[in-house]
Amino acid sequence: MSDGEEQLDKLQQVELARTVPMSRWRAATVQAWLEVIMAMPMYMRACADNIKSGKVMLTLTDTDLETGLGISNSMHRRKLRLAIDDYRQAESGHGLSNAAELDHHWVAQAWLNDVGLPQYAQFFHTHLVDGRLLSTLTRADLEKQLHVSKxxxxxxxxxxxxxxxxxxxxxxxxxxxxxxxxxxxxxxxxxxxxxxxxxxxxxxxxxxxxxxxxxxxxxxxxxxxxxxxxxxxxxxxxxxxxxxxxxxxxxxxxxxxxxxxxxxxxxxxxxxxxxxxxxxxxxxxxxxxxxxxxxxxxxxxxxxxxxxxxxxxxxxxxxxxxxxxxxxxx
Structure with a gap:
């Protein structure tokens, strides 16, 4: 498959991830979702080796993410677990939460600028803080994980x-x-x-x-x-x-x-x-x-x-x- 064909296939898989329930995803859709929508290409290889369907993804625990996919960053694991839970809830036909529309670029660039704290953008970007993850942040998370000491x-x-x-x-x-x-x-x-x-x-x-x-x-x-x-x-x-x-x-x-x-x-x-x-x-x-x-x-x-x-x-x-x-x- 040529580079152009691979790119087209990836785009098609991303579209499937946006429109089809996770339980019906095949391995290629799972990988495209992880790389493009979740912005986590660094975990692609482990995902390709271990996650062969969306049904499997829906069952993953924090331990599975850490040991099976090698995700040592606790914020990245939480982001994935929140997304999986959102997709699990969407299986009942309610659709994804509004927070699913807020990606980490919007949070780190637009939202932090709006609240007058753009100086923390790099830390939020490193931890890939999207809308779902943002909604769960505590004071301890801000201090220990995102280096907001004030x-x-x-x-x-x-x-x-x-x-x-x-x-x-x-x-x-x-x-x-x-x-x-x-x-x-x-x-x-x-x-x-x-x-x-x-x-x-x-x-x-x-x-x-x-x-x-x-x-x-x-x-x-x-x-x-x-x-x-x-x-x-x-x-x-x-x-x-x-x-x-x-x-x-x-x-x-x-x-x-x-x-x-x-x-x-x-x-x-x-x-x-x-x-x-x-x-x-x-x-x-x-x-x-x-x-x-x-x-x-x-x-x-x-x-x-x-x-x-x-x-x-x-x-x-x-x-x-x-x-x-x-x-x-x-």
Missing amino acids: KAHQSSLLLGIQLLHILNFNKELLQARRADCENQNFDPLVWSCQRIIKWLRDIDLTEYAGSLQNSGIHGAVMVLDPSFNTDSMATALGISASKHMVRQHLSEKMKALLATARLDAEQEVETMGRSTIRHNDRQHALRQVRPEVSSNLKSSVEVNSTSVITGCEDATPQLENSPAGDLTNV
Whole structure:
């Protein structure tokens, strides 16, 4: 078979992997899926030697992946197990999860840039973090596996993941909502870091706006973190405590932007909590938004936006189990 014919066959196998249930795959389809869709060509040889059908793939355990396919990277194994579980659930006719549409390139490039933390792109890329794997990340994963050592950055990433959960990992919905508010100051929950910078310029704080680059401050941080307030933003922007009038101006603008947004977000979380989520959209695949977020949001509406919150790197989190608890460490 010529190179051209091999490439055509691979494309055909990839198409089969996208349209045919995994249980009906033959060995060539399994290999094309692993190489192209899962972006794991480094495991192709072991796969070709050991996995002869999709039915076999559906039965693989973590031990099988480590010993049989030689996958020593625990994040790679988790990515595969989550995908296999997703395909297993899809066998019942429900289709794959929305997170299946978010590949590791989107996560490492688009998503990290949107949450204002592009400096971690290489680590996310190395571990091939896609939508499914992203949905399961914990603070410990971020610190130990992805080298995110700053607590504030960990919290930022976890809040960004919570936003995706609220939207059921629907990328099109996220993009549509962002487009709707690109030139109007509403729905800050979905704002990217770049959109906040634009807003700061619109409210005549251009000289401070650039400080948010690589800061990890995005819309979900402002709306979902009950402790994030004027002082948090002022600290991130480098506005000194002596600039009382500038801080007052920022306070008024943030109050106008966030009061309604936090109430709306609370309703979104409550609505999602009542909705039926498929098993593979729950823990070990796509986990639902943590239940404490709703109560945290309710309390955040009552937070005085001018109260003093320190920016100490070693500050004790206010909410031990909440990713929002220490975001004032920005």
